[in-house]
Amino acid sequence: MLQEKISFSREQLAGKLLTMQELPFSPEDVNELVRQSILNKIPSIVTTKGKSVCQRCGNDRSYLFAVFPHSTCKNNTCLYCRNCIMMGRVTQCEPLYEGAAVIWPQHADPCKWDGQLTVSQEASAQRIVSAIEQKSELLVWAVCGAGKTEMLFPGITAALQRGLRIVLATPRTDVVRELLPRFQQAFPQVRIQALYGDSEEKQGDAQLLISTTHQLFRYSRAFDVVIIDEIDAFPYHNDDSLQFAAGRAAKTDAARLYLTATPRKKEKAKIRKRTLPAVFIPQRFHGHPLPVPRLKLILTLKRHLSKGRLPQSIIKTIQIQQKGSRQLLLFVSTITYAGAVKAFLENDFNVASVHAEDPERGEKVQRFRDRTIDILVTTTILERGVTFPSVDVFVIDAGHHVFDEAALVQIAGRAGRSPVDPDGDVIFYHFGKTNAMLDAQEAIIYMNKKARKEL
C-alpha cells in the first residue's frame, strides 16, 4: 500500500470502532493497517462465565443475542448481537477494528463569534472552561433559552487551542441540524462535521463533531471532550447502550459535560450528594422570566380526541391567537391525532403537521421558521432544541403519558425565546390534572424565583 494512502487512513480511522464490512478497504489492506498498528483488532463479543457482552453497544441481555449458521466462519452457532444490528451485524467470529489515535492541530484563535455573554452566562462559561482544562465532569443545568450553545464557545475554544478532539452529541437529529450552522459560523476555520442517521457527511473524521448519540457506537477512545446535550431526552436517558457508547467514545481522561434543562431524578440525586459537580443557570439570556404554563380543564376533550377533533373552546382560542402576531405550536400526543388535527384545521387556517416519521420534517420546520406556515401541529419531536422567535404553545391532552415533566418543561420553553418577544402563551389543555403537569408548572415557577434572586 502507498504511504500516502496510509497517512490518509490514519486521520480517517482515528478513534473509530468499525466492523470489517464498515471499513472502506479490502481485507488485505485492513491486515496491512493492523500490522502497522493503525488499526487494532479487539474482540467483538466477549463471553465470560456464560454471559456475553457486545463490545460495540454494551448489550449483555441474553435475549438480545442469537446464533446463526454463518457461511463465512462455517460455525453453525455463530453468536451475534441483536441490539445494535441496525448499524450492521456484530458477530462473534469477526473482530472489531479500532483506529489508533492521531495528533490534532492546535488552533491559535478559532472562535470568531462576536456576540457577548451576559454576566451570569460568563460565570458559567468559565466553569465549563475549567472543567475542560482539568478534564473533569460537569453538569450544566440551564433553563430553556439560557443560551447553552453560546456558553460552550469559550470552552470549545480552549479545547481547540490545546489540540483536543471534541464531540457534541445529542439524542435528537433536529438538534444536530440546528447546531451545525451555528458552530460553523462561530468556528469558520475549523473542520466541523454533523453526523446523524441520514447525514450527507459519513466520514466523521473531523476534530469537532456534532452528532446524534447513536453515532457514538462507531467510536472508541476518540474524544478528549465529550459534551452530551439534553441528557434527559429520549432515547438517551433510558437506553443503557447509548450511555455505554458515550462512555466508550471518550478517552479515559476526557472531560465530560452534560447539558440539560430538566435533569432526571438520578442526576438531581447526584447533585445533592455532590458526586456530580454542577452549575445552575436559572435565567434566560434575555433576562426575562420563563412563561408559566396555564392549565385548562376541558371536560369534553376526551370525547373530541376519540373523534380526532378539537373542542369548540380551543378553536375559539386559536382564532383569537391567530389574530395576534405570534405563530402557534400545537403539541399533540400521537402521530395519528397530529394528522387528524391538521386535517380538521386545514380549512380555516394555514397549518402543517410534523412527526418523527415524516420525510418532509426538516422542510416543514424550516417553512414554519420562515413564517410561511401559521400553525404547526407536532408530536413531542419538536419539544426541545428547536428555536422559533415568536410562538404561543398549546398542548392538547397534556395528561397523556408522552408528556412527562421534562417534556412539558421543554415544551413550555419553546415560548418567549427572543429578546424582541420574550413572552408567550403556554396552555396545557387536559381533562384531569396529572403530577407531570403540576411538577412542570412548579419547576418553572421555582426557576423564575431563583432567577429573580440572582439579580
Next chain:
Amino acid sequence: MRCLICFEQLLPKVDWTSFLTVQKPIKLCVSCMEKFDVIDEPGCKGCGRKEGNGLCFDCERWNLSEYSGVLEENVSVFGYNDFAKELVARWKYRGDFTLVHAFAEAVQTKYKNHFHGMDAELGAIPLSVERLLERGFNQSEAVIAMLGASPHHFFKRKGNEKQSKRGRVERIMGENPFVLMDSVECPVVLVDDIYTTGMTVRHLARLLKANGCPRVHSFTVFR
C-alpha cells in the same frame, strides 16, 4: 420469554392444559402475530397472491410469454405487507437470522398441507459470492433448513446484481443470471423468501425443465 420481533415480555398462560401437557414455546406476542397477513385462500391460482379470483393479470401475461407453463404454481404463506417488508429487511439485509423462527411454524404447516405426499427435491436459490459474504447466510437455504430438509444445489449465479434493486421490466428483460449445475428427473420445489415478479423462479424453472425435470413448483414465505 420475549417476543422475537418487538422484545415484548411474553406471559404464557397457565391453565390445566398447559400444566398437564407439553406446550410449544411461544415465539411472538399477540400484536406481532396479528400483523402477519396470512394467505389461507389464494386468490390467484398461478402466483398465490391473496387478491383476485382465478388467474391474475401478471400470470396471464406470463402465460402469453415464452415462459408459459414453465412454472406449475407458486405457493406463499404470507402477504408482503409493510410489516413483512420491515421484517424481511431486518432478517435478510441486516442479517438478524433468528427472525426465521418467527414464521417457522406457519411455513412448516403450509408446506406440509400443500405439498403433502409429493416426493420433490427442494431447490435452493443461489446467492452471489459477494452477497453471501455480506449477509453470512443464504435466505433460501435458511427456509429449507426450517422445513427440515436439506437443499439441493442445482444452480450457480453468474453476476452479482440484486433483484430487489431492479424494476419489473428490468428484471424481465434481463438475461438469465443462473447456470444449471445438476439435473433431476423428479419434481422440484424452488424455495425462496419472496415472490415478487416471479422472474427468478421462472429463470430457474426453465433451466430445470429443459434438462428433464417434469414439474417445477415454487414455495415462498411472502408474496
